[in-house]
Amino acid sequence: MSAKIIDGKAVAKSVRDDVAAGVAALEKDHGLVPGLAVVLVGEDPASQVYVRNKGIATREAGMRSIEHKLRAETSQDEVIALVRRLNGDDEVDGILVQLPLPDHIDANAVINEIDPDKDVDGLTEVNAGRLVLGKEALVPCTPQGSILLIKTVMEDMSGANAVVLGRSILVGKPLASLLLAEHCTVTTAHSRTRGVEEVCRQADILCAAVGRPEIVKGDWIKPGAVVIDIGINRVEAPEQGPNSEAKGKTRLVGDVDFDAARAVAGAITPVPGGVGPMTIACLLKNTLTAARRRRGL
Numbered sequence: 001m002s003a004k005i006i007d008g009k010a011v012a013k014s015v016r017d018d019v020a021a022g023v024a025a026l027e028k029d030h031g032l033v034p035g036l037a038v039v040l041v042g043e044d045p046a047s048q049v050y051v052r053n054k055g056i057a058t059r060e061a062g063m064r065s066i067e068h069k070l071r072a073e074t075s076q077d078e079v080i081a082l083v084r085r086l087n088g089d090d091e092v093d094g095i096l097v098q099l100p101l102p103d104h105i106d107a108n109a110v111i112n113e114i115d116p117d118k119d120v121d122g123l124t125e126v127n128a129g130r131l132v133l134g135k136e137a138l139v140p141c142t143p144q145g146s147i148l149l150i151k152t153v154m155e156d157m158s159g160a161n162a163v164v165l166g167r168s169i170l171v172g173k174p175l176a177s178l179l180l181a182e183h184c185t186v187t188t189a190h191s192r193t194r195g196v197e198e199v200c201r202q203a204d205i206l207c208a209a210v211g212r213p214e215i216v217k218g219d220w221i222k223p224g225a226v227v228i229d230i231g232i233n234r235v236e237a238p239e240q241g242p243n244s245e246a247k248g249k250t251r252l253v254g255d256v257d258f259d260a261a262r263a264v265a266g267a268i269t270p271v272p273g274g275v276g277p278m279t280i281a282c283l284l285k286n287t288l289t290a291a292r293r294r295r296g297l
């Protein structure tokens with residue numbers, strides 16, 4: 001069997017098109033243009049790329065992009081002061097602080113300063129609590145995108161065994177809550193889980209979000225399962241060697257051994273081109289939602 005490849009780029013484009021249509025309607029009917037403020041602290045190269053891409057996607061959707069790029073030495077108090085300013089700015093509907101932050105800054109302290117109604121990353125304790133309690137929340141982008149991808153191949157997840165590998169605040173924990181809301185039987189597995197391979201083999205839906213290159217092998221997967229690979233790991237290109245011209249070249253791989261997994265799974269997301277593009281698409285979706293809700297629309 002060869003798994004169906006879930007095309008995250010295509011699904012993300014459709015989400016972005018829907019957002020653009022919603023933004024156009026908001027402007028036409030109410031004269032409102034949503035604004036998204038992104039705060040980047042430091043010069044992490046991957047974060048710089050993500051922030052640039054967020055700005056481009058925001059403008060393409062017809063929204064205003066406001067970027068704040070701060071030096072790596074910026075103090076926690078200065079970042080918090082900026083977040084408070086953005087909370088009070090009526091032109092700003094969504095606020096996002098790009099992660100990771102430099103080591104001297106407590107990310108939780110900064111994130112929890114964001115007004116929960118502008119928290120388009122869904123990472124504040126208020127939104128995390130709302131999600132767990134099944135209340136209306138702004139939902140973290142990568143888990144939200146993962147659910148949309150699962151729905152392209154499994155309309156009804158009710159009763160399915162779902163295993164989430166990883167328990168981060170950004171992905172694993174919110175994804176487990178979302179799968180529970182879809183009426184799955186959810187297991188969260190992590191570094192202390194005993195017999196993790198066997199746990200994964202029970203999964204009708206297996207979501208891997210541990211940030212360990214290709215840790216999930218083909219024989220961890222139940223035949224026909226839906227496999228959602230959320231890992232984005234940059235590894236040396238295989239052709240790299242001491243005499244190779246490709247020295248220094250890298251490539252992206254997921255947490256799943258893709259070639260082995262696709263021979264067993266029913267459907268699988270690739271890396272790149274799977275969950276990754278959904279992250280920014282869902283960020284735009286959350287920004288539109290925040291803009292509407294803030295005005296009671």
Ligand SMILES: Nc1nc2c(c(=O)[nH]1)N[C@@H](CN(C=O)c1ccc(C(=O)N[C@@H](CCC(=O)O)C(=O)O)cc1)CN2
Binds near residue numbers: 050100232273278
């Ligand atoms: N505040 C946040 N910080 C971070 C988040 C987040 O959701 N909120 N997620 C990640 C980074 N991220 C967005 O910020 C992100 C990661 C990956 C992609 C993506 O499209 N990936 C592509 C490959 C891109 C490449 O070539 O490097 C793919 O998988 O196809 C978008 C956004 C950590 N920080």
